[in-house]
Each structure stands twice: as C-alpha cells, then as structure tokens.
Amino acid sequence: MRTDLRLGMASILFSVLLAVNTACDLKRLRAVFLRDATVAEQTATSSHGSNPTTISADENGAEIEDSIPPASQDLLELATATTTRIVLKDADGSGMILGRDSEGFVYVLTVWHAAKDGIDRIDFFDVKTFPKPFAQLAYPELVSHSERLDLAVVRAKADTEIQFAKVLLMKSESARDPEFAYSSGCSSGEYPTVLTEKITGKNRFRVLPDGATSGPTRLMWVTDSPQQDGRSGGGLITVNGELMGLALGKQGASGYYCHFREIHNYLIDSNLEWLVRCDITGN
Secondary structure, eight states: OHHHHHHHHHHHHHHHHHHHHHHHHHHHHHHHHHHHHHHHHHHHHHHHSOOTTSOEEOTTSOEEOOSOOOOOHHHHHHHHHHEEEEEOSSOEEEEEEEEEOTTSEEEEEEEHHHHTTOOSEEEEOOTTTTTSOSEEEESOEEEEEETTTTEEEEEEEOOTTSOOOOOEEOOOOOSSOOSEEEEEEOGGGOSOEEEEEEEEEEEEEEOOOTTOSOOOEEEEEEESSOOOTTOTTOEEEOTTSEEEEEEEEEETTEEEEEEHHHHHHHHHHTTOGGGTSOOTTOO
C-alpha cells in the first residue's frame, strides 16, 4: 500500500513538473519573440518611418493603438517550428517547411537567390530548444527552382525519430484581401521572429535583371515595411496560420512577397503537388 502510494505521488509530482516546465518553455518563447519583435520594429521605425505595430499619435497628441492584433501563442509556436534558417557562405536567409516524404526527406521552400550558389546548412527550431536549433542538416540538395519567381525547393534527410512541423499553403482567397498578416524569418541570421505586417496591395510586378528592358511578371503581396536582411525566404502567414506568401525582397519602404497562387502553380509545375496540402508523411 505504501509503495503504491509513493508511486502515485511520484507520478503526480512528475506530471506537475512537466506541466510547469512546458509552461515555462512557452512563456520564454513568447518573451523572446516579443522582445525581438519590439527591437526589430523600433529599428524599422527609426530607419524607414512608421511601422504597423507601433503606436502613433493623432493631431491632439493622443495615442492611437494600431488595430493589428498581436500574434497568438499558437501562431508563434507554428512560426518558430516551421521557419528555418538558411545558412550560406557569405550571408543567411530563411525558409519554410512544407512537408516530409516517406523516405525521411524534409522539404523546405526558400528563395532561388539564396539557394542558387548552394546552401551550407539548414537550422530547424522548436519550443523546447528555442532560441537554439534542435536540428541542423548540412548541404541540402536542390529539388526544383524558378528564376522567374525567385523560388526554390531544397530537401535534406533526417533521422526518422526527429519530428518536424510544416506550414500549410493557403488554398483560396476570401472576397476581400487581408488587411494584415504576420511575417516570420531570421533577421540577420538570428533565430526566427514574428512581425506584424500591414498589407497595402496585391499586384503583378515586372522584376527585371540588370540591363533588361522587358520580362515576365509575377503576382506579389505588398506590405508597408521592408524586410530586414536575412528574412528573404521567410513566410507571410495569415491569422489562421496558413502560408499566403514568401518574402522576396524590398524596395524603398515596401516589402514584397510572392503570392500563394504563384507558389501553388510552381509546386504543381515542379511535380511537387503533394506539398500543396500534405501531412507530415507527405500523404
């Protein structure tokens, strides 16, 4: 009886400690996210003017709180688990996990201008080890790319016992374009952070190489904040946690993200349609 009682008490104590540690992990994750987001937003404000997450003032000097809600805890966890750091020789970028196949390969969507000269390593993050990566996969192989869209898919093989999250690509648009979204990426080669983004438009843009006078267009979202270095290849995520765009670059005070329809068509044309809406095994 005493042995059973001791075992029961030990089991209860373990459960309590596990819950406390998990709660501490989540609080630490959110604290780091909010701290870095605040620093990044202050930097963007001082360098590029008004930022959608800052507080402004009206004509009478009264503060006006921005209407964009902060990212939820679930979205913060999703972002940190699906955003990767793309480690290059001279600079770093970002990428988004789209899925994993039955052979254990993890597939990451990123930008072609980061992948074209080869990637040294991909770093993966989760709640338990954040801000340190829980897995690092060296020299991923290029699966597909599009110079026109500046998109690329790379893959790397991982041990089967290592679990990876993935982000779902947005399937369809609503009648109205969203007024805001959340960007995830690794600013200056650091760990992933989440920033609020105000959507200012959606249009087809002609991106011309140096010296070119004509070329194809691509559909992109436009935000009122330029991406920081290292966030190219990071995601533009809806409030529901779906991938609606991929960070391509900046011009002036605007950021540009490849539209999900372009990503969808690119994956289909690359015979990667199973990544459009897949589960963790690729089925």
